[in-house]
Amino acid sequence: MELKVFRDTLSTMASLCETKAELPIETEILIPDYLPQVFKIVKCFVYLVTLQKQITAGRLTVEGYLRCVVYYQAEEDQSLCQTEQKIPFTRAMDLPESNYQGYTAQVSGEVEYLNCRAVNQRRVDVRGAYALSALVTAQSDQEIITALADCGVEQKMLPVTGVKSVANLDKLMTAEEELTLPSQPQAILDISGVGQVEEIKMISGKAVIKGKIKVELTYRSQPGYRLEGAAKDVPFNQIIDLDGVPDDGVCFAEVEMVGCTMMATAGQEAGNTLTVTAILHLRVYRPVECYVVGDAFSTQYKADVTYKTVNAEQLQEQLDKTVEADVAGALPDENAEIIGCFVSLHPLEWGQAEGGLTLGGRASAHVLCMNSLGEIDCYDKAFEYSLPGVYPGTAEQYRFECWPGVTAVNTQKNGMDMTAQVNIRVRGLLFRRIKETIVDSVTCDEALEVGEPDVALRIYYAAAGENVFDIAKFYHVSPAAMMKLNHLEDLELGAGARLLVPMTV
Structure with a gap:
């Protein structure tokens, strides 16, 4: 056979x-x-x-x-x-x-x-x-x-679940919106923005993505160092062809602003046109699940079984988290006047926490001040932040694709001390990699020897957590026969038990 x-x-x-x-x-x-x-x-x-x-x-x-x-x-x-x-x-x-x-x-x-x-x-x-x-x-x-x-083979089936990438796009896009200021800026110092995806629809092989980019403008309208600010939401609407993408796909999108220009609108006093350049990150994954043979043996032959490890990746979480980080420190000049603050974020990384890992990163607050000598200085304050949530395991088990952004910065001065509250939002995808040991090959050549024909039953004292399949494998008997003989419903034993082991199939 x-x-x-x-x-x-x-x-x-x-x-x-x-x-x-x-x-x-x-x-x-x-x-x-x-x-x-x-x-x-x-x-x-x-x-x-x-x-x-x-x-x-x-x-x-x-x-x-x-x-x-x-x-x-x-x-x-x-x-x-x-x-x-x-x-x-x-x-x-x-x-x-x-x-x-x-x-x-x-x-x-x-x-x-x-x-x-x-x-x-x-x-x-x-x-x-x-x-x-x-x-x-x-x-x-x-x-x-x-x-x-x-060949009298018995097998233990193992479910393997994961996700498969079916679309991975990074598309450059532009969006425009009118902005009216009290007066035309003399100089623009910074234009930053954070994207916000509000709606994702999959329609007939197309992805329709709507949202807005919250643009923050820092400028001065007069000579000097006094800075002013303005904010404007710039809406966007993108339609992307996704041929062959299944309806059960998990769709995620994020917009990362990479540039912005402002031009005075002709014929409008203090009217301007904001033109935002951004990258739309679109990811679509399909759930994958199948049953594989995790272990096997034969009740009739000596089975030579080899094993291998397969890797699968599961979507752990779609991240959309915000954290407020506090930054504090003494200013070198007690008479310095804070005129502005920029925050730069370093790449995200894993940190250790009680019970597992936290996701966060390093950052720097760049505080612009006018000192007592009439010169503008920049004081750099490094800080760290961690997102809420603890993940079990090690960093090697995870992969993330995230886009952090600063949504708000508030600074104040008290004597020689400076404090800042920085709001950081992180959106993205967190994956967990799993490894499963499964059967790679099975050969059945030599028939098993019939032993102790006068013995019909054995008694096995099982501990909690043992698996009936493993016990049956040791005695080369059918796991189904053991389950029926001992009136069991689950292969995994929740408590210690005395089991009867039939010696014939």
């Missing part, structure tokens, strides 16, 4: 590798004639904007630009000014040999070091390095045994 083995393929996402590269920051920024001359460099920021990620011939190619923003104090009237420049890059990173079908590449990074100086009153030199990091995951097809038959 020949053992029948039924096989299938399980397709899941599995983490492959993390690769790093360094981007040089080398640029000269020329101050236009319509901006005041440089008296003092106050602060320089570098932001990463990723436009395209592609894997070909075993290499990940990342295209985008570094947005270099320089704040400086003007020579004539103490005005706070801003200028910026884009540094385009294309970086190829080698990957291990593998099948990168249905891959996901998460790209992030942070500044390693940065030097910014004024060469003269009209030229700023910026030198430094940016650490680029990419985590690549890909869809893998794993062969599994779904059933065995004949």
Whole structure:
């Protein structure tokens, strides 16, 4: 009699590798004639904007630009000014040999070091390095045994659940909205924004995504360092083709603002048009579930069973969490006047907590102050934050794809001390990777010897938590026969028991 083995393929996402590269920051920024001359460099920021990620011939190619923003104090009237420049890059990173079908590449990074100086009153030199990091995951097809038959084989079925990526899109989009201010700004210092997806609909192979981008504008309307603020919601509506996406797919979308311009509207006093550039991140996953043979033996033959480990990835949680972080510290100048605060976020990372892991990150508050000498300084205050929730296990069991953003910053001064409340919102996807040991192959060649024919039953004293299948495997008897003989309904024993073991099938 020949053992029948039924096989299938399980397709899941599995983490492959993390690769790093360094981007040089080398640029000269020329101050236009319509901006005041440089008296003092106050602060320089570098932001990463990723436009395209592609894997070909075993290499990940990342295209985008570094947005270099320089704040400086003007020579004539103490005005706070801003200028910026884009540094385009294309970086190829080698990957291990593998099948990168249905891959996901998460790209992030942070500044390693940065030097910014004024060469003269009209030229700023910026030198430094940016650490680029990419985590690549890909869809893998794993062969599994779904059933065995004949040769007196007994099998323990094991459910394997996970998710399969069916759509992974990053689309550049623009949206416009009118903004009216009390008076036209003399200088715009910062335009930041946080996206908010309000509705996702899957209709006839298309995804309809609606929402808004909450834009925060920091500007000054007069010479000097006094800053003003304005806020505006910029709505968006995107329709994306998703051919072949099943109706039971889990759909997630997030909008990441990467740039914004403001132009005066012709014929409207103090009227302006905001044009927002953002990246729409769309992820669609399909639940995957199948039963595989987790263990096997034969009641008639000596079975040679080999095992292997398969990986599956489950969607643990769709994250949408907000945390308020408190920042405090003494200012070097007790007579300094706080005029503004910017917050930069580093990539998210895992932290240890009682009972497991917390998701959070490092950040820096950059407090702009006018000191007692009439000069603008920037005081950097590093801090950490953790999102609510504790996750069991180790960091190697999880993968996240998240987009953090600052939704509010409030600063105040009390004597020489500065305090700030920073609201940080994190939206994204959290996955948990699981490993299951299953049967890889089974062969049945040599027949079992018949032992002790005069013994019809044995008594086995089982402990709580033991499995009837494992006991039956030890004695080469049918688990179903043991269940029937002992009037059991579940293979897993909830309490200790004395079991009768039939010696014949």
